[in-house]
Amino acid sequence: MRYHRVRSGRARALLAGLAAGLLVLTAACDSPEPAGAAGQQGPATAVLDDLDPVPITPAPTPVLPATVRSFDGTDVTVTDVGRIVAADRYGTLAQIVWALGLGENLVGRSTAAAFPAVSHLPNVTGGNGALNVESILALRPSVFLTDTTSASPAVREQLRATGITVVYFDPQRTMEGVVPQIEAVAAALGVPQRGQELGRRTSDEITAASAAVPTPDPRLRIAFLYLRSSAITMLAGPGSGADALIAALHAEDAGQQAGLTEPFTAITSEAMIAASPDVLLVMTDGMKSIGGVDGIAQIPGIAQTPAGRNKRIVDMSDAVLLSFGPNTGRVISALSDAVYGRTGA
Template identity: 60%
Template sequence: MFNCGRVGILILGLAVTLGLGACSATAPNDVVSHGNITAKLTDLDPQPVTSDPHPTLPVTVRSFDGTDVTVSDAGRIIAVDRFGTLAQTVYALGLGSHLIGRSTSAKLPAIIDRPDVTPSGESMSIEAVLALRPTVLLTDTTTGTPAQFEQLRAAGVPIVFFDPTRTLNSTGPQIQAIADALGIHDQGVALAQRTTSEIAAATAAVPTANPKVRIAFVYLRGTALTMLAGPGSGADALITGLGGEDAGTAAGLTEPFVTITSEALIAARPDILLVMTDGLASIGGTDGLLRLPGIAQTPAGRTGRIIDMSDSVLLGFGPNTGRVLAALRAVVYR
């Protein structure tokens, strides 16, 4: 249960409220709980820019791995990446009905019934992918080995890779690249413009703080896997967009994610801890987090400033990003 004496800020199950009608923007109801005040965002699904567009195919695009890939059919799409960004974008482009497979991280309510082809939570199952008979696979280099991708190519599956790096500035271009690979350029323009405008509005509204609030993103999957984010993790870009200072980067980390030691965490001196909702649940909630070595000795641990956000949107850097920033801003600077 919520303990306002120990936890100053908590976002539980953050989602983004968007209507599902074509092209009509709706304002989200920020879901935040601060002390014992709770509000809820009820819909994680991004709003499609249109309904069931008609791809102009075939198209040949340059994949992130440097190869030219021809896509002739977008009727059966599998979208797999670490944070569910690709599946989220396919849905927001209006091709949700064409999406036949997803990664574990793609937990949007509108597509949760699609088969999960990453049963381990990270790497693809080649058998699961082939069983779905995809006409195109959208992915990045984090979801499988070169041998697995070669096996899929040998089976005739067109594979388009996208940049796994997550930044605010790359969100619009990646949306456009996904749309172009599926033969729906105009829908990509519309969605990229909408998303970029929402990100700009959210960051413009961030208040100036001196000193900047220091935020640490902690990746949790049970007590056996606890990692601190650093440069290139995506969390650093999100924190910078919030006008904050990434604690991992400030502490001298050189890798996107590093296994936490209590000494490193204490040295990072975060004012706020940012975590994913499912990850927080996996260690027994806020009380479990505060029992991890070093957490209670940080400024965030001492004041109980902990923010958690739904796994499916926090580091997605897709169509929901502007609303994610707006909701986080509301809590960080409340």
Template identity: 55%
Template sequence: MVAVLAAGCSAPGPTGAGGAGDGAVTATIGDLDPEPIGPPPTPRLPVTVGSQDGAEVTVTSADRIVAVDQYGTLGETVFALGLGGNLVGRDTATDFPAAAGIPNVTPGGHSLNAEAILALRPSVVLTDSSIGPHAVQEQIRAAGVPVVYFDGERTLDTTTDMIREVGRTLGVPAAGDALAERTQQQIDQALASVPQQQDPPTIAFLYQRGAAISMLGGPGSGADDIIKAVGGMDAGTASGLTAAFTPVTAEALIVAAPDVILMMSGGLESVGGVDGLVQMAGVKQTPAGENRRVIDMDDSVLLSYGPSTGRVIGALSEALYGEQAR
């Protein structure tokens, strides 16, 4: 069975695999703002850390932090460590209410602007390979700003490691350890609540930005791991995709035959909601399209693999299985 979860739906009731019901639903975690692990900690700096790009970087101040990656993971983690008041620049995906007043230095979603970042006078830039161009990060480093790269892979296995690394980089290792422990406990609790299925649903993740950008998630997309976490099978991977994201064709969707579609909320809204989605080529010919079985979730949390990951798994599980997951 294929389940496709689509972010951004506004729908009546939970969709369920295995007979839990048809229709579209928005999976929500309640308050989108990350919950700080405690009062704002006092960074103990300087520290020298190994950056993912191989450089040794010395951080002398965490007073003015810029955190930028494609998923919003780093910005969310800074807030959850209790250092949200020190964040002066963010990415598009760091879009929860508490970050609304912080300048967005990636207005296009994926591209950095060196001048905009340097104008914020950052004391440290946290980033990874998911965003660029790389030359911009190097330009910022050449200007004398410490730039620390983190692992760009987003999986359940890397979530708590990254939290700890961010804590160490900002001189608050105790807060990082505590936040990692809380996050792992929440993940474990959420995984334990996922109903066991004799026939695991196949779930397709569709990344959509209007009619022009339509990508089906595959191995390494980040969506594949969250789909596995809720007891599903990733439709893109099962249908033979080898890349993290592949341009969608009607034929590919029909072959994948998803029962449910998973998307980010902004992506679903960009095609006119569920009504617009089911009119797209290939979608209407899938079980998901026929039954309007779509699950969406806020762009800022769905693939962040940060401190909210446990709540994300729990919300998606309830959206997918309904009362079975309660």
């Protein structure tokens, strides 16, 4: 009988262990997959305390004329910066003009330049972001600042025919290009020293913000989605600018990991599932245009990704997210807080 009791005790212990193991396995199967790193769970908004770039004061006195090499390859001489129109796809040029201390000289902007300080100014771009030459001419600019992507070849020809002084800038969105862009705008406006000062401040802010970003192991996989109603849903890839922001967040760009080769590619279920993002990054107005978090969940393939299952979505104002201007350091900090939480991973 003693032998029987010992064997029964061991059997009971074995059965208890098996039951515990089954409970753990069942819980693991039923719970969502880990989101990759501690921090934000579910939707979050990356917020800047102030969307306006901080201007360097006092207002500078431009030294003119200033002759610079425009990004289209021509030499341009600027003789008057009293009436500046700055228009590009992401509002970068208007932000730089404002931060240089020349905001009072701005008389026109693009749709993307929507920060409060200039939101009252006339808009020279249409609903699709295309430049309207008639609107530009109506503002009688002494100098027009844009880039070679915002101004199509046809628009460039029209502008050339008007005789307006136009300076084109590099349209690429990279961390390495932020300071050179600031300095290029400052040189064109006759305030090169102010550009160097703003460039140093911006570089220091980017460096400090990047150093404070957590580095989880494994790294999060983040996908940037460009959304404009259900008709336009794009997944970002290399050269989009979003890839540079994602790298600054010490994360992997899901679009590149999925094998995308273009800056933006129409979303398909296959591409979205292959990207398998832990976090979705979107512009605030773009998210609203598609119906918010619930609308994003309806995009093909989203529900099959870790980000979709966990509703792990970070949105940020369209006015700053891809601007790559004087606000860049603050953008990185706000995104890091939203993705990882203020206390980090």
